[in-house]
Amino acid sequence: MSGDLYGIGLGPGDPELMTLKAARLIGAAQAVAYPALPGVDSFARQIAAAHLPDGVKEIRLDVPMTREREPAQAAYDRGAGALAELLAKGTDVLFLCEGDPLFYGSFMYVAARLSDRFGIQVVPGVSSVQAATSVLRRPLVARNDVLTVLPGPLEDAALEARIAGGEAVAILKVGRHMPRLRALIARLGLLDHAWYVARATLADQQAMPLVDAPEEAPYFSMILVIKGDDPWL
Amino acid sequence: MSGDLYGIGLGPGDPELMTLKAARLIGAAQAVAYPALPGVDSFARQIAAAHLPDGVKEIRLDVPMTREREPAQAAYDRGAGALAELLAKGTDVLFLCEGDPLFYGSFMYVAARLSDRFGIQVVPGVSSVQAATSVLRRPLVARNDVLTVLPGPLEDAALEARIAGGEAVAILKVGRHMPRLRALIARLGLLDHAWYVARATLADQQAMPLVDAPEEAPYFSMILVIKGDDPWL
Numbered sequence: 066m067s068g069d070l071y072g073i074g075l076g077p078g079d080p081e082l083m084t085l086k087a088a089r090l091i092g093a094a095q096a097v098a099y100p101a102l103p104g105v106d107s108f109a110r111q112i113a114a115a116h117l118p119d120g121v122k123e124i125r126l127d128v129p130m131t132r133e134r135e136p137a138q139a140a141y142d143r144g145a146g147a148l149a150e151l152l153a154k155g156t157d158v159l160f161l162c163e164g165d166p167l168f169y170g171s172f173m174y175v176a177a178r179l180s181d182r183f184g185i186q187v188v189p190g191v192s193s194v195q196a197a198t199s200v201l202r203r204p205l206v207a208r209n210d211v212l213t214v215l216p217g218p219l220e221d222a223a224l225e226a227r228i229a230g231g232e233a234v235a236i237l238k239v240g241r242h243m244p245r246l247r248a249l250i251a252r253l254g255l256l257d258h259a260w261y262v263a264r265a266t267l268a269d270q271q272a273m274p275l276v277d278a279p280e281e282a283p284y285f286s287m288i289l290v291i292k293g294d295d296p297w298l
Numbered sequence: 299m300s301g302d303l304y305g306i307g308l309g310p311g312d313p314e315l316m317t318l319k320a321a322r323l324i325g326a327a328q329a330v331a332y333p334a335l336p337g338v339d340s341f342a343r344q345i346a347a348a349h350l351p352d353g354v355k356e357i358r359l360d361v362p363m364t365r366e367r368e369p370a371q372a373a374y375d376r377g378a379g380a381l382a383e384l385l386a387k388g389t390d391v392l393f394l395c396e397g398d399p400l401f402y403g404s405f406m407y408v409a410a411r412l413s414d415r416f417g418i419q420v421v422p423g424v425s426s427v428q429a430a431t432s433v434l435r436r437p438l439v440a441r442n443d444v445l446t447v448l449p450g451p452l453e454d455a456a457l458e459a460r461i462a463g464g465e466a467v468a469i470l471k472v473g474r475h476m477p478r479l480r481a482l483i484a485r486l487g488l489l490d491h492a493w494y495v496a497r498a499t500l501a502d503q504q505a506m507p508l509v510d511a512p513e514e515a516p517y518f519s520m521i522l523v524i525k526g527d528d529p530w531l
Contacts, residue, residue, distance in 0.1 A: 074424075074428070074432075076317065077422070079319070080318075081317065081318045081319035081322070082317045082318070082319055082421075082422065083317065083318055084309065084314065084315045084316065084317055084318075084424065085313075085314045085315070085316055085317075085318060085321060086312070086314035086315055088318060089314070165424075165428045165431075165432075166432070167428070167431045167432065167436070167437050167438045167439075168428065168431075168438055168439060168445075169439055169440060169441075169443075170440075173437040173440050173530060174440075176437075176530050177528070177530035180529070180530045185435055185530075186435075187431075187432040187435050188315075188432065189309075189310070189315065189424050189428035189429050189431070189432040189499075190424060190428065191307075191317060191398075191422050191423060191424055191428075192425065192428055195307070195398045195400070195401065195422035195423065195424075195425055196422050198398075198400045198401075198420075198422070199307075199398075199399070199400065199420040199421065199422040202418055202419075202420055203400070204400050204406040204409075205400045205401055206400075206401060206402055206447070207402060207403075207406050207407075208402075208449070209449040209451055209452055210402075210449070211446065211447065211448055211449070211452070211456075211460060212401075212446070212447040213444065213445070213446050213447075213460075213463075213464070214439070214444065214445040214446075214447075215444055216441070216442040216443070216444070218442055219442055219444070223444075226463065227444060227446075227463055227464070230446075230459065230460055230463060231446070231460070266422075295410070296413070297406060297409050297410035297413045297418075
């Protein structure tokens with residue numbers, strides 16, 4: 066009997082925004098895996114740390130964030146190989162995921178390499194979009210509103226067309242695209258409807274109107290465009 | 299000192315998909331409020347039931363689901379009045395929300411009536427979109443994919459334009475719109491990329507290709523269109 070690979074959503078950062086199910090499974094885990102930038106503590110591991118049982122086997126995947134996809138792909142290949150050994154022995158492995166496993170997460174690259182041989186289970190988590198709106202305390206979508214989620218690296222034309230098409234827009238992975246994204250939103254006349262949130266639900270979170278946001282944004286930051294005028298409808 | 303109104307996200311239905319923070323706050327609550335369809339058990343209360351402390355004050359808002367908005371608006375007016383009395387006495391009130399409070403939730407209508415006088419706090423929850431994809435065990439969005447969330451009651455032309463604009467589409471509130479939505483997706487040639495999920499994460503959940511879905515869909519059901527071919531990228 067092989068083990069199953071679990072994608073465990075940990076939520077946006079505040080360890081208390083983990084689900085009861087994630088906490089229970091992590092607390093009983095034999096093996097956990099998590100991605101990390103080389104040389105840096107794993108954010109996913111930090112979120113889960115208080116629940117990791119003594120003696121749990123930990124597999125860290127060092128995944129470089131480069132423009133070329135090959136280095137990350139090679140890291141996922143190696144990581145999947147290490148996980149496959151454990152799974153083949155019958156050990157369940159919990160892959161710890163910031164946010165939700167199926168929402169722009171690295172779990173998908175690992176599962177893609179293992180799903181032909183092992184069972185895949187997914188525990189959903191609170192996404193960064195939900196976290197950011199909770200910090201802003203602004204309604205995101207109600208009634209028949211349309212929500213569009215856009216990665217910041219997309220080109221201006223692609224962003225513009227999609228920002229026009231809905232009542233609420235969340236732009237993720239802002240990072241170095243901040244100046245371009247802010248200029249784009251200004252051109253569209255939406256600066257008064259735009260907010261910036263970084264590291265939502267963590268102690269050093271930032272939340273402010275986009276006009277006041279710093280020029281240097283971290284990768285885990287978000288711009289929200291909410292076109293309605295009334296913060297509570 | 300007045301109390302604060304809390305919007306507490308409970309997640310999609312499985313009580314274990316509540317966050318640790320929601321469970322802690324509910325377990326210490328003096329007063330909770332929740333919406334319900336007249337004559338029916340409140341779904342939000344059911345999710346939270348195991349955590350409600352003895353003697354907690356409960357305020358049930360009977361909110362009729364009618365095409366006209368006035369009956370629901372009147373119900374929110376009455377409910378907000380009852381909550382205001384408690385808040386003015388210094389009691390915090392937790393408003394229990396299916397999914398996430400700011401994602402198509404009734405909390406917003408209550409908060410809109412109270413935010414000028416009382417503090418508003420929000421605890422985010424796992425949304426139905428995350429829940430549905432976890433049940434399907436299919437990647438939703440990765441890399442620079444665009445996600446669009448659409449309410450099913452929108453007209454065909456509005457839906458069509460937005461379904462074309464992204465790699466993944468979640469259509470919420472399917473209900474009686476099922477036949478029309480399925481016909482629309484078939485016309486767009488996307489039937490092979492469409493799934494149906496109802497009551498995700500509950501014991502009686504349903505998840506299947508849209509072609510196999512029943513003609514009668516509940517309000518809490520969803521169609522997912524995921525254009526990528528490989529279930530794991």
